[in-house]
Amino acid sequence: MTTTTLASTLSHMAETCTSMRHLKIIHAHALRTSLHQHTVVLGKLFRFAAVSPFGDLHYAHHMFDHMPQPTTFFYNILIRGFSKSTSPWHCIRLFNSMRHNCVAPDEYSYTFLLKSRSRTKLDLPLILGSDEIHGAVLKSGFCYHLYVQNGLIHLYASRGVTVSACRVFEEALKMGSEVDVVSWSGLVAAYVRAGELDIARRVFDSMPERDLISWTAMVSGYSQAKRPREALELFEEMRYAGVVPDEVTMVSVISACTNLGDLETGRMVHHFIEENGFGWMAALCNALIDMYGKCGCLEQAWHVFNGMQRKSLITWNTMMITCANHGEADDSFWLFEWMLRSGVAPDGVTILALLVAYTHKGLVDEGLRLFQSMQRDYGIEPRIEHYGAMVDILGRSGRLQEAYNLLTNIPIPCNDVVWGALLGACKIHGDVEMGEKVIKKLLELKPDEGGYYILLRDIYIAAGRTVEANQMRQAMLDSGARKNPGKQLSRSLKKEDLVHKTLS
Template sequence: MREADIEPNYITFITLLSACAHYPSERSISFGTTIHAYTCKLGLHVNDVMVGTALIDMYAKCGRVDSARLVFDHMGIRNLVSWNTMVDGYMRNGRIEDALQVFDECFREMQLAGVEPDYVTVIAVIAACANLGTLGLGLWVHRFVMTRGFRNNVRVSNSLIDMYSRCGCIELARQVFDRMRHRTLVSWNSIIVGFAVNGLADEALSYFNSMQKEGFEPDGVSYTGALTACSHAGLIDEGLRIFENMRRVRRILPRIEHYGCLVDLYSRAGRLEEALNVLKNMPMKPNEVVLGSLLAACRTRGDIGLAENVMNFLIDLDPGGESNYVLLSNIYAAVGKWDVANKVRRRMKERGIQKKPGFSSIEIDSSIYKFVAGDKSHEENDHIYAALELLSFELQLCGYAPDLSGKESYEGD
């Protein structure tokens, strides 16, 4: 193009940036940054909304979401696609709270301009609510959906089912599903998985059967939901029947998540040897999720020998996985083997593996509050811990006996 003395235009830049976004790598970042510099010389990154949006998309998909935000903030003109791309960029990079903040800014700006969010914006925000468990905002978005033109949008409804399920409001998820005029396989899968993860095995299996009666052929996700339901309810025979139906009748090749459900099914029932046999006979290497499920069952059953075998697998897969070391040390502590438990902790120190503090979050009046384990820096710290002690006392009065056998009060903390 240069040899032919042809100047690149905005279409050239958008095409090149799109290619970088589709094949993220260090080379793509380097090339994309060069393109960015070229657009800056021409002023396109500020004045051309399509070029600016393409830059945001490129940086976000290459993992440079802060660079994407800089482009976004310096854009002279933004449209709905720009806002959606920025929200999606934060979601893609796990920056959920930032995504919600951008949506809030976007919504205010669009209200002033008399512009309505589209279904892409709504779906992204619902997904953010699902990830953070922000039910209050999710309910507000649902009300917004009902008063706008998204009431019958299947993708929006599917997202609402997923959000309510993950927030533990499975009845609201059921209501959304039952009111849908048109359903897709994703709709059925969302409600089946929702019932399964909320411990409602009968409902999950009932909808799994109803789906097939209505002419929908289950896919791998459908079977994952059904197997998860069986696992949570301890329905071993039914779970095995469903697994074989998937393989032999539907001819669906089981993936690692299906074998993981089988391992979990046996593990929850205390049949650890059979769970181990599934691991040994899997056609693929088990991942840390599958092995972690079995390791947790070993702790519950106090099976030290099997726990050590599983841990060897885990160390090969994820040498720096601190949660597995902590779980193994807690297993030793639970049976009184404190010396060995401390040895595991020392091994963690030697390998430079640190336990990441756990945290929980809660939504109050549409604001998210995060609490980190052991942190006492919160301004309401005294009141929080006083309330916690009161709750613990009332639980004990009701007969609750906490399991302190693995409490990390020994060497290494």
């Protein structure tokens, strides 16, 4: 067999490859026949390893490192692979290496780089910022390419920088580019991310055509902004328009049903999920468990939970807090043991869910032991919500001094919500002296919150100390604090709400 024929055969085999095991066999044969650097053979092998769902990015990177002089084509493939991975920040290192080695990037290099940057967290130490990438695009002359323009729009959209996203969109129009549905969707996403939903809706309504991304951005935006009716209404429009939703859309729809307490619509959505083959998705099942739990249907929550073949940590946490809130604390503890036996390690939300269960069960000492051992036994540092849960447990049982000592010795920054929970416990138990100590702390943290003055005034009145009650009312008026009784405290006393927020 001639070299040309062998190279053609290996290329075809690499193109039809279905697993890394198969690919490694082909790669080994290419090495033995000295065809491992053949441009076409190497390209086919490398593409599968880097971007195929059955590939291996680590293996692709190893292949890349052994290339004498990788071209733009090979850089682009690896950047593309990392742009879709769980470590998209590697793209920036590759891009900088590309420029350092005098390999000229093209429009695809920038497109994949922009995609990776939009998926990278802001707090990571990166070499290139959004404006720097934008500047590099302008200098290279690729700002006229629609894919690059769309990448810039979506990059700014991911940060909620509407001014920059609009500027790129308008520049594309001035250059005579035919902006497409991807461009419009990016603009909608930018306004949604910035919390400017009404403007986002106006842009959405102005779109010549809409895709799944634009519909989902608006539905999710309404749901996250606690505008569930608008989310569900838009979802109905989406279905009427014949657009098939995806997992992200459905999670937002379930969340809207949960916020409304709309069990009937929630059940319809559940039926829609099963009918359309989404029932295997863990994120959707987790949202359904949460919805049924908050709507008072524990049996249905268990039905979804037991029907899941793959249970994530969020699944276990959601079911635990659902049981705790239904007064089934023992089931929460049993779930925790089952989770550990299944090899799933707990996190801070797990501990918080258990503390809520201990609160509902009235098991103060057990909750305290868990709190004191969470770092030693599970390597989990207590956060402010764990301290808040402990204040709730101790406060409900009347152990106010212990709660006060806990907060005065807290090693992390404290806030008014946790101290407010302790003040609420002082009112329940009529402890005037402790209430006075707590209010001093609260007024240091939030002097303009009138609800705290009113609560301490109520404690004085309940104790028959009308002189102090009147003095507290006058102190509130003199300080100019806002009269907002109970709102802050009602939130702080519901630790399960914090768990639900964390789970979502």
